[in-house]
Amino acid sequence: MGRKRKGASRRPTRSRHTGRLTGTVRITDAGAYVETAEGMFRLTQRGVREAMNGDTVTVSLHRGPGGQMRAVVESTEVRVTDVLVGTYDIAGPLGVIRPLDTRIRQDFFVLPRDRSAADHGVEPGDVVSARIVSYPTRYESGVVTIERRIGGADAPDLGIQCVMARYDLADGYPQAAVDEARARTLDVDAALADPLRRDIRDRFLLTIDPIDARDFDDAISVERTAQGGWKLGVHIADVSAYVPWESHVDLEARRRATSVYLADRVLPMLPEELSCDLCSLVPGEERLAFTVDIELDRRGRVRGFTPYPSVIRSRVRMDYEAADALLDGADGTTDVLSPDRAAALERARGMCADAARCGVDLAAFLRDADELAGRRREIRHARGAIDFETVEIHALLDEDGMPCRIVKRERTRATSLVEEAMLLANECVAGWLSDRGLEAAYRVHEAPSADELSDAAKTLAGIGAIDRETAAGIRAGDPAAIERAVASSRETGFAPLVNAVLLRAMQRAVYRPHNLGHYALGAPAYCHFTSPIRRYPDLLVHRVLKWQLARDRLGAAASRDRASELVGNGDQALVRVLPQLCRQSSAAERTADAAAHASQKVKVAQYYASRIGERLSGSVSWIDAMGAFVRLDDTGAEGLIRLSALGGDEWWDLDEERFQLTGTSSGRALTLGTRVIVEVVGANPIRGHVDFELIHVRRALH
Structure with missing residues (x-):
C-alpha cells in the first residue's frame, strides 16, 4: 500500500495573495496546477472542476494544510482543446x-x-x-x-495514429503542392548565371547524419590554414531556390512550419520530391546550396566569414556511428568488437576508400573537425553557454513497424563536431543580419526570471544536489553556476533532476522578428539557418540573407527583380507577416517536439509489452505523487513504480521537498539515484506507459 504526505508543491509561491487570479491549467499524472503571474499553485483535488489542460481560468486561492496556498477553478475563460x-x-x-x-x-x-x-x-x-x-x-x-x-x-500503428490525432497532425501532402514540387528541376548552368552563386564542386564536402536519415540539410568542409587555424565551410540546402514566396509549397510549409519526426514515419514540411531528392545534399549529386565559409585562428576564434549561394557536390555520406569509430581509433579485426561497432567500422572503411579516391584522408579530416569543435566548445563555455544533458531514447523498428530494439542517442564526438559547426554558422548569419538591422526569424532565448532561478536553487540545494556557492550563483543568474551544476551532477543520481529543474526554470526559446540574443548559448545573436528542409524559420532566414546579398552586391534595382520570389513585393511584405510566422513556427515546434516524444513512448511501451515478467536493473530518476520513476540501465527507457507496487504491505510517505519515498514500517528509502531491480508488470502502448514492480533496492548513486 502507499500514501503520500500532504505537503507543499515543489515550487511554492511566495505570494500571500488570497484573491482571484487568472492563469493556465497544467495537469500531470502527479497533480494539477495553475500557472499565474503570481506563481504556480497546486489545484485542490476537486478544484480542477470542468477545466482541461491548457485552459485559461480564473481561480480563487485558499490556505491549505501547512499554510500552503491551494487554488480552485472558479470559471474557465479560454478553451484550447477542440x-x-x-x-x-x-x-x-x-x-x-x-x-x-x-x-x-x-x-x-x-x-x-x-x-x-x-x-x-x-x-x-x-x-x-x-x-x-x-x-x-x-x-x-x-x-x-x-x-x-x-x-x-x-x-499495429494505433498508438501512432492516436498521437497524430491528439496533436492534429496529418499524413500526406496537398496535391497542388506535390505537383508544383514535381515540376521543379535542377539547372546548374542557369544557377551559375547568377553572379552571386559560386561553383565549389571541386571542394571535398561530406555529410554526417543519423544512419536512418532520409534528407540531408547540411554538409561540411574543413581545411587547415597556413597559420594553424581552420577554414570551415558549412553548406546548407538552398531550399529558397525551389520554393517561391506564396507558392503552393510555401503556403503549406508555413502552415506546417516544421517536419515532425515520429517513431515510425516522418511528416515532412516539404513534399518528398524536394525534401528527399532535389533539395537533399545527396552524395555524388550536384546540388544548389547556401554556403558560409568561416576563417578561424588556431584557438578557434572567428576572424571572418563569407555567406554566398553555391553549387556543391557532397562526396561522402557518413553516419555518426561510423564517424565515431574513426575518431575513437577503432582498429583490429571486427570479430573482437561488438557487432554494432564492427558494422560501423566496416562502413567507415568503405567511406575512407571513397574519400581516398578524392585525395582526402577521411580520418585526418574528422580529427581536424573534432579539434575545431573542441576549441569552439571552450569558447562557448568561457562566454557562459550552458550545455544541458539530454539523452534521446529511440526505438528501432522492424519491417512491420514493431520495435525490435531500444537505443540511447547521446552526444558523441561525431555529433558534437557537426553541432559545433552548425552553431557557429547560425551565429555568424544571425550576427550578419543583426548588424544590418534586418528583420528575420531570430532564435531568441531570454534570461530566466529571478523567482524561477531562486526556486530552482532552493530545490536543488535542499536535496544536496548543489553546494551553497553554486546555489548563490544560480540565484544571481550566473550561467557559469548553472553550467557547473549540470556538469557536477553528470555522473550522479541527481543528474535527471538537476537538468529537469534547471530547464524548467529557463524561458523557452522562441522565434522573433528582432534579435534579442540567446541566453543558454551565451550568444549575442542567434538564428536557425542550417535546416531549411525541415524548419520554416531557416527558409525565412535564407530568403532575407539572399535578398540582402543581392542589394549589397548587385544594387537596389537587381534586388527588386528578385524580391517577389524571395520576400514578396519588397521587404515590407515580409515584415508585415513576420510576427505571425514567428508565432506559428514557435507553436508548431512545441507540438512537433511533444508528438515526437509521445510517439517514442508508444513504441517503448510496445517493446516492453512483450517482456512482461522480465527483471531489469536501473536507477530512480524521479519521484512524485505517482511513485518512483526508474530509468533502465540497458536501454535508458523509463517506467513507473506506482506506490502500490513498491512491495510489501507497508505505507510509503512522500517527502516532496527531498524527492524521497520512505517505508513507514521498514524505514527503507527510495531517493534519486537509488539503484534498484524492477520487474516489468504492465505496458500500455496507447498511452505510452510502462509499469514496474520493485523487487530489490540495491544502493543509492550520488
Whole structure:
C-alpha cells in the first residue's frame, strides 16, 4: 500500500495573495496546477472542476494544510482543446468517448440524434477522433461528434495514429503542392548565371547524419590554414531556390512550419520530391546550396566569414556511428568488437576508400573537425553557454513497424563536431543580419526570471544536489553556476533532476522578428539557418540573407527583380507577416517536439509489452505523487513504480521537498539515484506507459 504526505508543491509561491487570479491549467499524472503571474499553485483535488489542460481560468486561492496556498477553478475563460482521441463505447442511448489523454479527466458523450458513429462504421472498443461540440460544465457533461475512426484496439500503428490525432497532425501532402514540387528541376548552368552563386564542386564536402536519415540539410568542409587555424565551410540546402514566396509549397510549409519526426514515419514540411531528392545534399549529386565559409585562428576564434549561394557536390555520406569509430581509433579485426561497432567500422572503411579516391584522408579530416569543435566548445563555455544533458531514447523498428530494439542517442564526438559547426554558422548569419538591422526569424532565448532561478536553487540545494556557492550563483543568474551544476551532477543520481529543474526554470526559446540574443548559448545573436528542409524559420532566414546579398552586391534595382520570389513585393511584405510566422513556427515546434516524444513512448511501451515478467536493473530518476520513476540501465527507457507496487504491505510517505519515498514500517528509502531491480508488470502502448514492480533496492548513486 502507499500514501503520500500532504505537503507543499515543489515550487511554492511566495505570494500571500488570497484573491482571484487568472492563469493556465497544467495537469500531470502527479497533480494539477495553475500557472499565474503570481506563481504556480497546486489545484485542490476537486478544484480542477470542468477545466482541461491548457485552459485559461480564473481561480480563487485558499490556505491549505501547512499554510500552503491551494487554488480552485472558479470559471474557465479560454478553451484550447477542440479535438480529442478516445475509445468508443455505448451507455444506453448515448455513445461514450473515454479520452486516452490522461490529462482529460472527463468522459464525453455522443447524443442519440448524432449519426457520426454509424457514418464512420465505429464499433464499441474502437479508437476515434472526436470534435468537441459543447464543453463540460458543473451541471452538464461534454458532448462530441466523431470525425474519424482511427482503428480497432489491435491495429499495429494505433498508438501512432492516436498521437497524430491528439496533436492534429496529418499524413500526406496537398496535391497542388506535390505537383508544383514535381515540376521543379535542377539547372546548374542557369544557377551559375547568377553572379552571386559560386561553383565549389571541386571542394571535398561530406555529410554526417543519423544512419536512418532520409534528407540531408547540411554538409561540411574543413581545411587547415597556413597559420594553424581552420577554414570551415558549412553548406546548407538552398531550399529558397525551389520554393517561391506564396507558392503552393510555401503556403503549406508555413502552415506546417516544421517536419515532425515520429517513431515510425516522418511528416515532412516539404513534399518528398524536394525534401528527399532535389533539395537533399545527396552524395555524388550536384546540388544548389547556401554556403558560409568561416576563417578561424588556431584557438578557434572567428576572424571572418563569407555567406554566398553555391553549387556543391557532397562526396561522402557518413553516419555518426561510423564517424565515431574513426575518431575513437577503432582498429583490429571486427570479430573482437561488438557487432554494432564492427558494422560501423566496416562502413567507415568503405567511406575512407571513397574519400581516398578524392585525395582526402577521411580520418585526418574528422580529427581536424573534432579539434575545431573542441576549441569552439571552450569558447562557448568561457562566454557562459550552458550545455544541458539530454539523452534521446529511440526505438528501432522492424519491417512491420514493431520495435525490435531500444537505443540511447547521446552526444558523441561525431555529433558534437557537426553541432559545433552548425552553431557557429547560425551565429555568424544571425550576427550578419543583426548588424544590418534586418528583420528575420531570430532564435531568441531570454534570461530566466529571478523567482524561477531562486526556486530552482532552493530545490536543488535542499536535496544536496548543489553546494551553497553554486546555489548563490544560480540565484544571481550566473550561467557559469548553472553550467557547473549540470556538469557536477553528470555522473550522479541527481543528474535527471538537476537538468529537469534547471530547464524548467529557463524561458523557452522562441522565434522573433528582432534579435534579442540567446541566453543558454551565451550568444549575442542567434538564428536557425542550417535546416531549411525541415524548419520554416531557416527558409525565412535564407530568403532575407539572399535578398540582402543581392542589394549589397548587385544594387537596389537587381534586388527588386528578385524580391517577389524571395520576400514578396519588397521587404515590407515580409515584415508585415513576420510576427505571425514567428508565432506559428514557435507553436508548431512545441507540438512537433511533444508528438515526437509521445510517439517514442508508444513504441517503448510496445517493446516492453512483450517482456512482461522480465527483471531489469536501473536507477530512480524521479519521484512524485505517482511513485518512483526508474530509468533502465540497458536501454535508458523509463517506467513507473506506482506506490502500490513498491512491495510489501507497508505505507510509503512522500517527502516532496527531498524527492524521497520512505517505508513507514521498514524505514527503507527510495531517493534519486537509488539503484534498484524492477520487474516489468504492465505496458500500455496507447498511452505510452510502462509499469514496474520493485523487487530489490540495491544502493543509492550520488
